[in-house]
Amino acid sequence: MIDIKTDGHVHTRYCHHAVGEMDEYARAAIERGLDKIVFLEHFEAGINYFQPTWASKDDFKLFRKEGESLKEKYSGTLEIGLGVEVGYNPKCVKETIDFLDRYDWDRIGISYHFLHANGQHLNMVSSRKINLDTLEQIGIDKVIRTYYQDLNEAVELLPGTVLCHLDAVLRHYPGLRFTDEHNQIAKDLLLNVAEKKMALEVNTSGFKLRNEPFPALPLLKEAIRLGIPLAAGSDAHKPEDVGRYFDRLPELLNYELEIRN
Numbered sequence: 406m407i408d409i410k411t412d413g414h415v416h417t418r419y420c421h422h423a424v425g426e427m428d429e430y431a432r433a434a435i436e437r438g439l440d441k442i443v444f445l446e447h448f449e450a451g452i453n454y455f456q457p458t459w460a461s462k463d464d465f466k467l468f469r470k471e472g473e474s475l476k477e478k479y480s481g482t483l484e485i486g487l488g489v490e491v492g493y494n495p496k497c498v499k500e501t502i503d504f505l506d507r508y509d510w511d512r513i514g515i516s517y518h519f520l521h522a523n524g525q526h527l528n529m530v531s532s533r534k535i536n537l538d539t540l541e542q543i544g545i546d547k548v549i550r551t552y553y554q555d556l557n558e559a560v561e562l563l564p565g566t567v568l569c570h571l572d573a574v575l576r577h578y579p580g581l582r583f584t585d586e587h588n589q590i591a592k593d594l595l596l597n598v599a600e601k602k603m604a605l606e607v608n609t610s611g612f613k614l615r616n617e618p619f620p621a622l623p624l625l626k627e628a629i630r631l632g633i634p635l636a637a638g639s640d641a642h643k644p645e646d647v648g649r650y651f652d653r654l655p656e657l658l659n660y661e662l663e664i665r666n
């Protein structure tokens with residue numbers, strides 16, 4: 406059910422907050438015994454944030470070129486996919502689609518990081534105090550609702566193939582607990598994911614933060630019930646994190662079989 410020989414979510418230095426060359430990620434994947442990795446580099450449009458944490462359009466040109474040559478270099482040893490993690494910006498839908506149309510992507514991941522508030526953007530998945538304090542002022546419930554509403558819109562409007570970070574909103578907010586209503590909103594979003602024939606990412610970076618993947622098991626269970634394919638991703642921002650915690654995923658697979666029977 407989950408292919409644990411493919412890491413479908415890997416970053417590189419091109420996004421300005423990850424380290425390591427593409428080649429180093431490829432070598433790490435081979436060392437881990439993986440068959441395939443997909444570079445899923447951050448794209449954002451129209452974001453006003455103090456630090457660019459995404460690849461520019463020029464970075465993407467280099468990323469694509471380097472990626473194509475690695476595909477050849479590792480042909481027969483490691484399959485390499487070139488993808489993009491598209492951060493949604495409700496105000497820049499056309500610009501985003503125009504950019505996506507420029508290339509053939511092996512994977513288009515949809516995520517949502519930046520909330521617009523008072524002329525600037527706040528990162529909803531960041532651990533920085535400045536983000537968390539301001540988001541708290543806006544209201545935790547309001548931020549969560551907006552996150553899902555806009556993510557739903559992103560699934561509708563963008564040509565995504567995988568939904569990333571289903572429940573990553575405010576993941577660093579101390580003691581955050583989703584209410585039943587929040588969980589329901591997330592489950593409703595999965596209906597659209599199923600309808601769009603997208604996959605759902607099982608992001609293993611969650612194991613480090615909370616000893617379970619993103620999204621949480623009740624949401625994964627709902628995705629499975631809806632027949633949504635699951636795609637494993639480490640969200641590696643350094644080469645040694647490629648394929649991290651994938652050995653824990655068969656546990657999920659068993660769980661999956663359990664509920665199917």
Ligand SMILES: [Zn+2]
Nearest residue numbers: 416422447642
């Ligand atoms: Zn990142």
Ligand SMILES: [Zn+2]
Nearest residue numbers: 414416490640
């Ligand atoms: Zn990512």
